[in-house]
Amino acid sequence: MAKPKVNKAPEKMEKLTSLCKRRGFIFLSSEIYGGQSACWDYGPLGVELKNNIKQLWWKSMVHEHENIVGLDAAIIMHPRVWEASGHVEGFNDPMVDCKECKRRFRADHIQTETCPECGGELTGVRQFNLMFKTHIGPVEDSASVAYLRPETAQGIFVNFLNVVNSSRQKVPFGIAQIGKAFRNEITPGNFIFRSREFEQMEMQFFVKPGTDSFWMDFWKDLRWKFHMRLGIREDRLRWHEHGPDELAHYAKSAYDIEYKFPFGWSELEGVHNRTDFDLKRHTEFSGKDMSYFDQTANERYTPYIIETSAGCDRTTLEVLCDAYEEEPGEKENRVVLRFSPLIAPIKAAIFPLVKKDGMPERALEIYQDLKTDFHVFYDATGTVGRRYRRMDEAGTPFCITVDTQTAEDDTVTVRDRDSMEQVRVRIADLKPMISNAIETWTRPETVDIFDVEEE
Numbered sequence: 001m002a003k004p005k006v007n008k009a010p011e012k013m014e015k016l017t018s019l020c021k022r023r024g025f026i027f028l029s030s031e032i033y034g035g036q037s038a039c040w041d042y043g044p045l046g047v048e049l050k051n052n053i054k055q056l057w058w059k060s061m062v063h064e065h066e067n068i069v070g071l072d073a074a075i076i077m078h079p080r081v082w083e084a085s086g087h088v089e090g091f092n093d094p095m096v097d098c099k100e101c102k103r104r105f106r107a108d109h110i111q112t113e114t115c116p117e118c119g120g121e122l123t124g125v126r127q128f129n130l131m132f133k134t135h136i137g138p139v140e141d142s143a144s145v146a147y148l149r150p151e152t153a154q155g156i157f158v159n160f161l162n163v164v165n166s167s168r169q170k171v172p173f174g175i176a177q178i179g180k181a182f183r184n185e186i187t188p189g190n191f192i193f194r195s196r197e198f199e200q201m202e203m204q205f206f207v208k209p210g211t212d213s214f215w216m217d218f219w220k221d222l223r224w225k226f227h228m229r230l231g232i233r234e235d236r237l238r239w240h241e242h243g244p245d246e247l248a249h250y251a252k253s254a255y256d257i258e259y260k261f262p263f264g265w266s267e268l269e270g271v272h273n274r275t276d277f278d279l280k281r282h283t284e285f286s287g288k289d290m291s292y293f294d295q296t297a298n299e300r301y302t303p304y305i306i307e308t309s310a311g312c313d314r315t316t317l318e319v320l321c322d323a324y325e326e327e328p329g330e331k332e333n334r335v336v337l338r339f340s341p342l343i344a345p346i347k348a349a350i351f352p353l354v355k356k357d358g359m360p361e362r363a364l365e366i367y368q369d370l371k372t373d374f375h376v377f378y379d380a381t382g383t384v385g386r387r388y389r390r391m392d393e394a395g396t397p398f399c400i401t402v403d404t405q406t407a408e409d410d411t412v413t414v415r416d417r418d419s420m421e422q423v424r425v426r427i428a429d430l431k432p433m434i435s436n437a438i439e440t441w442t443r444p445e446t447v448d449i450f451d452v453e454e455e
């Protein structure tokens with residue numbers, strides 16, 4: 001059946017943003033003071049979701065590869081790092097201001113000669129450095145300047161020799177890191193898509209020059225598969241290859257994975273061939289030789305780097321957009337977040353049908369037992385129907401209800417988030433049931449009012 005052609009994208013983002021606030025996924029930073037724009041706080045459900053994404057990334061990038069190790073470098077680095085990396089000189093975005101309404105735009109993001117908001121005259125283009133500057137110590141002079149890191153990658157590059165010397169890794173090998181990065185974006189927006197403080201999940205893979213094209217293909221393949229493991233619809237993902245005008249000065253080739261967000265196809269993460277640029281620059285600026293002696297080949301070279309660089313917040317937004325569905329209902333629509341159980345913040349909710357006849361006690365016993373293996377939630381408030389709806393909005397795959405029959409035969413009712421079917425399950429079978437869903441879930445065929453072709 002052909003999908004109806006309407007543009008429901010702004011409505012979907014609005015609904016998703018309000019659900020995120022209502023259910024405690026994501027709040028605007030410092031909201032009681034009017035909000036700090038482009039900075040976001042993850043609430044009780046949001047932090048679980050984001051942690052699950054980070055854990056899956058860490059597992060798939062570090063623990064599943066004997067030749068990748070982790071790192072957690074400081075956010076504030078020596079200022080020379082940012083000279084060597086090219087950020088002090090070149091990490092700029094072109095900016096224009098409207099002389100009438102005073103709004104500010106990225107010159108490369110607007111198509112018009114005049115202000116896209118009010119039609120007013122624009123200033124000339126000025127270069128604006130995106131790094132947040134600060135000072136270390138009590139004296140604010142040029143000698144004390146420091147920057148909040150705009151990417152986590154440099155922490156990895158400057159530790160290359162430390163890792164080689166301490167971990168006995170041999171090229172090819174990788175170093176992975178998850179951490180905060182900061183960019184003073186001129187035009188942040190689209191909820192958590194572009195913010196000023198965000199988290200990156202980066203893995204830099206050091207290879208022998210000449211083998212870089214092989215490793216580029218290898219990592220492209222694995223990064224795509226990561227999104228499959230997250231349970232993302234494959235037809236909402238695509239590759240974008242950087243053309244000659246987009247390619248960073250140090251890059252030999254670069255590909256981005258893009259997701260079809262409600263506001264359009266946009267970058268999630270990049271797989272880039274950074275060549276030997278970074279290690280050579282740090283050799284030049286620090287005076288420390290960052291080359292590598294390859295004992296097998298009996299030769300010395302500066303490794304090439306294949307970078308996989310993903311935004312944690314963008315991946316969280318991808319997961320939320322992919323999971324959010326509204327099923328048409330007779331009285332009202334059912335809002336449901338169809339997360340893969342692997343990353344769902346809560347795996348199961350446990351309810352007593354009513355607050356008497358020993359049901360709360362039995363439900364709490366089940367809760368205590370399940371919580372040793374999974375993040376589960378106990379809820380005894382409101383009608384069961386309302387409790388189901390709350391858990392649909394939290395994206396919880398199972399609701400487990402203790403009822404009158406439980407005392408007779410040690411079974412409970414399990415309601416499935418996706419099919420809404422209810423089945424009786426033996427209490428002893430609950431753990432294997434949840435584990436099985438975590439391992440084998442696939443997205444069901446659904447009817448979603450937002451699953452429409454864009455105009």
Ligand code: ATP
Nearest residue numbers: 183185193194195198267268269270309310311314
């Ligand atoms: P964009 O073109 O969207 O500004 P970029 O190409 O500058 O992004 P990279 O420097 O390659 O991004 O950073 C790697 C990843 O970090 C991006 O793919 C994205 O997921 C994430 N990222 C970058 N900037 C931001 C931001 N301001 N807010 C949230 N995530 C970001």
